[in-house]
Amino acid sequence: MSLTDASAPTTTRRLSTSKAMVEAIAAEMDRDQDVFVMGEDVGAYGGIFSSTTGLLDRFGPQRVVDTPISETAFIGAAIGAAVEGMRPIAELMFADFFGVCMDQIYNHMAKIHYESGGNVRVPIVLTTAVGGGYSDGAQHSQCLWGTFAHLPGMKVVVPSNPADAKGLMTSAIRDDNPVVYMFHKGIMGLPWMAKNPRSVGPVPEEDYEVPIGKAAIARPGTDVTVATLSLSVHHALDVADELAGDDIDCEVVDLRSLVPLDTDTILESVGRTGRLLVVDEDYRSFGVSGEIIARVAERDPGLLTAPPVRVAVPDVPIPYARGLEDAVLPTADRIRSAVFGVMGR
Amino acid sequence: MSLTDASAPTTTRRLSTSKAMVEAIAAEMDRDQDVFVMGEDVGAYGGIFSSTTGLLDRFGPQRVVDTPISETAFIGAAIGAAVEGMRPIAELMFADFFGVCMDQIYNHMAKIHYESGGNVRVPIVLTTAVGGGYSDGAQHSQCLWGTFAHLPGMKVVVPSNPADAKGLMTSAIRDDNPVVYMFHKGIMGLPWMAKNPRSVGPVPEEDYEVPIGKAAIARPGTDVTVATLSLSVHHALDVADELAGDDIDCEVVDLRSLVPLDTDTILESVGRTGRLLVVDEDYRSFGVSGEIIARVAERDPGLLTAPPVRVAVPDVPIPYARGLEDAVLPTADRIRSAVFGVMGR
Amino acid sequence: MDTATRLDLYRMMVLIRTFEEAILREYHADKKPVFDIGAGAIPGEMHLSAGQEPVAAGVCAQLTSADAVTATHRPHHFAIAHGVDLHRMTAEIFGRVDGLGKGRGGHMHLFDPDVHFSCSGIIAEGYPPALGQALAFQRRGTDGVAVAVTGEGAANQGAFHESLNLAALWKLPVVFVVEDNEWGISVPRSASTCITSNADRAAAYGMPGRRVEDNSVEGVHQAAAEAVARARTGEGPSLLEVHTLRLWGHFEGDPQAYRHDLDGVPGRDPLPTYEQELRSAGVLDEAAVTSAAADASERVEDAIAFARRSPAPAPKEAADLVFA
Amino acid sequence: MDTATRLDLYRMMVLIRTFEEAILREYHADKKPVFDIGAGAIPGEMHLSAGQEPVAAGVCAQLTSADAVTATHRPHHFAIAHGVDLHRMTAEIFGRVDGLGKGRGGHMHLFDPDVHFSCSGIIAEGYPPALGQALAFQRRGTDGVAVAVTGEGAANQGAFHESLNLAALWKLPVVFVVEDNEWGISVPRSASTCITSNADRAAAYGMPGRRVEDNSVEGVHQAAAEAVARARTGEGPSLLEVHTLRLWGHFEGDPQAYRHDLDGVPGRDPLPTYEQELRSAGVLDEAAVTSAAADASERVEDAIAFARRSPAPAPKEAADLVFA
Numbered sequence A, B: 001m002s003l004t005d006a007s008a009p010t011t012t013r014r015l016s017t018s019k020a021m022v023e024a025i026a027a028e029m030d031r032d033q034d035v036f037v038m039g040e041d042v043g044a045y046g047g048i049f050s051s052t053t054g055l056l057d058r059f060g061p062q063r064v065v066d067t068p069i070s071e072t073a074f075i076g077a078a079i080g081a082a083v084e085g086m087r088p089i090a091e092l093m094f095a096d097f098f099g100v101c102m103d104q105i106y107n108h109m110a111k112i113h114y115e116s117g118g119n120v121r122v123p124i125v126l127t128t129a130v131g132g133g134y135s136d137g138a139q140h141s142q143c144l145w146g147t148f149a150h151l152p153g154m155k156v157v158v159p160s161n162p163a164d165a166k167g168l169m170t171s172a173i174r175d176d177n178p179v180v181y182m183f184h185k186g187i188m189g190l191p192w193m194a195k196n197p198r199s200v201g202p203v204p205e206e207d208y209e210v211p212i213g214k215a216a217i218a219r220p221g222t223d224v225t226v227a228t229l230s231l232s233v234h235h236a237l238d239v240a241d242e243l244a245g246d247d248i249d250c251e252v253v254d255l256r257s258l259v260p261l262d263t264d265t266i267l268e269s270v271g272r273t274g275r276l277l278v279v280d281e282d283y284r285s286f287g288v289s290g291e292i293i294a295r296v297a298e299r300d301p302g303l304l305t306a307p308p309v310r311v312a313v314p315d316v317p318i319p320y321a322r323g324l325e326d327a328v329l330p331t332a333d334r335i336r337s338a339v340f341g342v343m344g345r
Numbered sequence C, D: 001m002d003t004a005t006r007l008d009l010y011r012m013m014v015l016i017r018t019f020e021e022a023i024l025r026e027y028h029a030d031k032k033p034v035f036d037i038g039a040g041a042i043p044g045e046m047h048l049s050a051g052q053e054p055v056a057a058g059v060c061a062q063l064t065s066a067d068a069v070t071a072t073h074r075p076h077h078f079a080i081a082h083g084v085d086l087h088r089m090t091a092e093i094f095g096r097v098d099g100l101g102k103g104r105g106g107h108m109h110l111f112d113p114d115v116h117f118s119c120s121g122i123i124a125e126g127y128p129p130a131l132g133q134a135l136a137f138q139r140r141g142t143d144g145v146a147v148a149v150t151g152e153g154a155a156n157q158g159a160f161h162e163s164l165n166l167a168a169l170w171k172l173p174v175v176f177v178v179e180d181n182e183w184g185i186s187v188p189r190s191a192s193t194c195i196t197s198n199a200d201r202a203a204a205y206g207m208p209g210r211r212v213e214d215n216s217v218e219g220v221h222q223a224a225a226e227a228v229a230r231a232r233t234g235e236g237p238s239l240l241e242v243h244t245l246r247l248w249g250h251f252e253g254d255p256q257a258y259r260h261d262l263d264g265v266p267g268r269d270p271l272p273t274y275e276q277e278l279r280s281a282g283v284l285d286e287a288a289v290t291s292a293a294a295d296a297s298e299r300v301e302d303a304i305a306f307a308r309r310s311p312a313p314a315p316k317e318a319a320d321l322v323f324a
C-alpha cells in the first residue's frame, strides 16, 4: 500500500506522531532482522523525544542499542554495518549536534555510494530531532534541514503528522539510500511539551509507504501557495483556516521531503495561485526558503503575480527568552502578516 | 585606506593571491602582537596552499604554530584565545574537513557573541581552502560556502583576486567578529597547479581594507548580470570578454563576501540588465545560487525579463575523473551556454 | 585541613544547594498541574547540579577570578563556586535583560567575562575553548589557569581526546575535571566505556591523572590544589576525575525510570554527609549550620528577586547582537 | 617463521613497491616539464606508501577476503595486500570506467566490496565504519575481523578515541593499526603528541596495545596474528602501532624541505633490509629475487595496461549514481 496524500488514511485509530514513528520501526524490525536501532538513550529511556519508546522491551538490547556519547563512532558504525548489508537506524539526539559527527554523515554516509561507482550501498536511516519553541536555547532548537539538504547523497525527510511519520519511516527504512529523517519535537505529541492538536491523528494499522519525494497538498486553496514543512505546516493550516473568514483562500503545501524536493507540486500550485509564501523554521538565508523561491523563479518569474515572501528564522542564533524566541520563529502571527503582505492587503 | 572596488589599486607591483594574503597577515602580525597563526602545516611547510609561506621564518614558532591533526581542539583553542582578547588566525586545511570540527565553528565561534548578549567577542579569522578542478575527489574539492553562510554569526569572505585577498584579509583580522575566509586553490597562483592568469595581479604595498559586505562590479555590462564569486569570477570574465564579440555585454558581479551579502549591488545590477545568471562552484540546491535568485525575486519578480539561470555543481559529490569533474564544475563552457540561454539565443 | 577552609567549603556547598533548590522550586512552580517544559518563568531544559557540589566547591577554592572555568550543560555549581555574578546569572536563567546574556543565552549558556566563565550545552565541546584561554594566559605571561569541566559520559567524545593531547603537548595551564556521576542521561557508565577510571586516560597523553572517590570535597580540594599548582607553575595540565552523585534527574522532568540505583541515592547526598563530618570534628555547630543556610538563602532569594524584577527583553531586538 | 611465509611476505612487499614505483612513473610521466597536479593520465593528490609495505604485508597475511580493511588517504599497500582487484584498482586511479568506482572515486576512494575494502581521505574517519563492519560480522555470527588503519598523526583526532572506546565496550572484532611514519605531512610526531607510543593509549580503553619497532614485517606479522586471533575468537579489539617509514614525500610534489631526517631515509628502506635478511638466512637467492620482481612487474604492468585501455567515463553521466 502506498499513500501519496496526507488525507488518504481511512482509519479511526489515532496515534501520536512518536507512536506512529515507533510503529513503523517495530514493523520493519519484525519484517527484517537486519534492521536495528542505535543511539543515545534509545533503550530504557525510549528516546529523549519518544522516538524509540517500547522498542527495547520488544526487541532486546541487541537490536536496540544504547551508545556512549560518541556520535562519530556510532554513526560511523552504522555506516559500516550498512555497507555490510544491515539496515541500521541511528539517532542523532538533536540535529544541533551535527557538528561533532558531520564528517561521517556527509563525507562518508552520503558519498560512499557515488565514490564506489554504485558498488556499495549505504541503507541507513539517520533520525534526528529538530526545532524550537520551548526555550532550549541556541544549541538545542535548530532545524538545520537546509544544511543537510544542501549536501548531496542523502535524502532528507521532514514529516508533519502521524500518518506521514509512519509511512515515511517505512519508506526510509526500505530505501537503499541514506535517509535523514528529521522530526520536529513539536509534532511528536509529547506529554511534557505544549501539544499541537494535529500531533495526534489517524494512522492506518497496516504497513504502508509514503513515497519520499512527493509533497502533499495539506489544504487546497486558490489565492496563495504556502509552501512549508514539519511543524510550520500546522501553523500555516491554522492561519489558513482563520483567513478563510477574511476571504483569503490559502493552499498549504507540505513538502514532506527536501531531498528529493517535489518541485512539480510547488510549481503547479504557484501556477494556480500566482503567489508564494515560504514558511521555514530553519535560518532564512542560503537555505530552504531561498531554494523554493528560486525553483519557481527559474521556471518563470511570470508565475509570480506578487513578490514571493518568506517567513523564516532571521539569520540569528535561536534566543532563549520566550519573547525573543517567539519573535524569530515562524509563528502564526508572522505567517498571517505575511499572507496579508503577499495578498497586498 | 579603504578600497571598495577591485579596480582601485594603482600600483605596478604584481603579487600572487597567496603572497597578497600572506602580506596582509604579516602586516597585521607586525601591527598587533595579539595576532597569531595556527593550523596544520602552517609553519615550515608554509601552508599546503601557500597561505602562510614565510611567516614562520619571520615570526617564529610562538606566533606561527603547527598543530596536531586535531581540528576541534585547535579551532576551539583559537576561540578561547579570542575570547581572552587575542586575534588568532586558524587554518582548516580544506573546507571539506569541516565535519570533524563544525561544532566549534558554528555552535561556539559563531554563537558566543549572541548568547553572551554581546558581552564576549570572538575575533577569529578561520582560513580555509576550497574548490576543485584538479581531480582531488569528493572529499577535497568542495566549496561549501553555502553551508557556512547558512549558519548565523560568522562573516564569510570569498576573495577572487590578489588585491581583494589582501584587503579582505586585513579587514577580517581587524574585525571583532569571526570571519571565515575561504580561498580557492585555483586563485592562489600556486606554481604546481594550472594557473588562472588573474591569480597574479597588482597589489598596493601599503595597508588597506576592502570592506566586508561590499560586492564589486568586476566588469560593467548592460545585458545580463552574472553574479558570482571566487574562481568563477575569472571564468565569468573570460566568457564576458569572449561574448563581447557576439554583442552580448555581460556585467560580472564579484560578490566578495556572502555574509554580509551585498544585495543592493545585485539588485541594482539586475535592475539595469533585467537578466540574472548565478555562477557558483558550490552545490546547486539549498545554497548560494538559490539565495541570490530569491533576493531578486522577493524584491520584485518583474525585475527579471527572463527566467534566472544558475550554473552550479549539480547535487552530486565531486567526481574524480577529469571529464566527470569538468562536467559538474561551472566551467567557461557551461557559463557561455547559460548566458546564451538567459539571452534567449 | 584548617577549619576556615573546611567552613568555606561547607558554606559554598550550602550556597550551591540552596540555589539549585530555589531554581527547582521556581522552575516547577508554574508548570502545574501538567508539566510543560516550555511554560513558566523559567522555561526550557533544566540540568541541576545537586549532589555535585563537592566538585565545584573543591576545585574553585583553588582559583581566583583571573582563572577561567568552562562548564557544561550542568553549570550552576561551577558558576557559583567560581564567583559568577549571582544576580545576573539568575536573571539569565529567567531570560531577563539584566541577565549575563541579556536573555539570549539561558541556563546552558552563561558567560561572565569578569571571571572568565563560560559553558556550553554540547558534550565535551567546552574543553577546546579552555585550551585557548590557557594559551592566552601562557602567552601573556600571567599565571592564570583554565579549568575545563565535563561529565564522565563526555569523556568518550572526540573533543576530550584532542583537548588532552593538545594541552599536554603545549604544556598548557589547564586542569581537566571529569564529574563521574555514573550516568549520561539514562546510559550508565558501564554502557559507555569499559574502563573504570578516566584518570587512567591521563597516561595516554603524558599528564598526571587522579581520581577522587566518595564525592569528597576535601579530597577534591586537595587533588585540585596539586593540579592547579602544577598548571600555575608552568608544568602543564592534569586530569582529575571525581566520583560524584547526580542527586536528581538528568534534567527536570526526567522520570528516571531507568535508574536502578535510585534507592541508594539519598544516602549518598554529600551535603548531610559533610555536615555530619564537620559536626563530628567539632568544626560546625548548630549556629554555624543555621547561619550558613540563612546567608545562602538570603543571597539566593535576593538574586531571584532581582531576576524577577528585571524586564523581559524586547522582542523587536531579537535579531540584534549577532555581530559586534 | 617458516620459509613459505617469509617468502610470501617478501613477495607481497615487492609487489606493493613495484606498484607504487609504477604509479610514481605514470603519475609524473605527463606532468613535465612543470609539475601540474591536475595534469596527466593520473591527476590529483597522490599519496604513495613506499616504505610502509611491512605493515600491510604483515597485517593482511593474517586475513581472508571475508575480513574487512578500512585504509587511509595512503591506501595502496593495504589494498594490494588485502587482495583488492589490481586491475580495477589501477583503473580507478586512472579514472576509468572499469575502475572500482567507475572513475568517480580516485586513489583515496577505493571500494572493493568483494574483499570488504574501503578507504577515506579524512584523517581517522576510516575507523568508525570499520566498527560497523565488525558489528555486522559479530551479529551475523561470522568470525570476520575488521582492520582499521590510520597514521600516527591521525591518532590525535577525535574519531580515533571514540572508535577505540566503542570497540572495546562492545568487544568488537577489530584490529586498530597505527602506521607511525613519524610525520603527518610536515608535522613531526614530536609536534603532535608528547607520548612516545600510541600502543600506550590502548590501556585508556581497556584493550591490549602493542608497538612493533624497526618496520619489521615479521614483527608485524606476529603481532597481527595475536590481534587477529583475539578478534576472531570474540575477545575484542587490539591496538597495534608499527614504527614504519615514509620513504617518499607526503604526496607527490611534496618538496620535503621541512624533513630534517631525509639523509637517513634511504638506509631505512625496509625492502633491501628484508631482502638482505632473507638472503642471509638462506631463504632467498638471486633467482627468487628476480622472479619476485618479474612476477610483480608483470602483474603491475598488466594492470596499468588494463587501466589505460579502459575508456574514460562519459561526462554526461557525471550526475548519475548519486542514489541507488
Ligand SMILES: Cc1ncc(C[n+]2csc(CCOP(=O)(O)OP(=O)(O)O)c2C)c(N)n1
Residues within 6 Å of the ligand: A040, A069, A071, A093, A097, A100, C073, C074, C121, C122, C123, C150, C151, C152, C153, C154, C155, C179, C181, C183, C184, C185, C246, C250
Ligand atoms: C555532542 C552531544 N551529544 C549528546 C548530547 C545530549 N546530552 C546532553 S547531556 C548528556 C549526558 C551527559 O552525560 P555526562 O557527560 O556524564 O554529564 P552529566 O549529565 O552526567 O552531568 C547528553 C547525552 C549533547 N548535548 N551533545
Ligand SMILES: Cc1ncc(C[n+]2csc(CCOP(=O)(O)OP(=O)(O)O)c2C)c(N)n1
Residues within 6 Å of the ligand: B040, B069, B071, B093, B097, B100, D073, D074, D121, D122, D123, D150, D151, D152, D153, D154, D155, D179, D181, D183, D184, D185, D246, D250
Ligand atoms: C580531518 C583531516 N584533517 C587534515 C587532513 C589533511 N591531511 C591529509 S594526510 C595528513 C597527514 C596524516 O598524517 P598521518 O595520520 O600520520 O598519516 P601519513 O600521511 O603519515 O600516512 C593530513 C593532515 C585530512 N585529510 N583530514
Ligand SMILES: [Mg+2]
Residues within 6 Å of the ligand: C151, C152, C153, C179, C180, C181, C182, C183, C184, C185
Ligand atoms: Mg554523567
Ligand SMILES: [Mg+2]
Residues within 6 Å of the ligand: D151, D152, D153, D179, D180, D181, D182, D183, D184, D185
Ligand atoms: Mg604519519
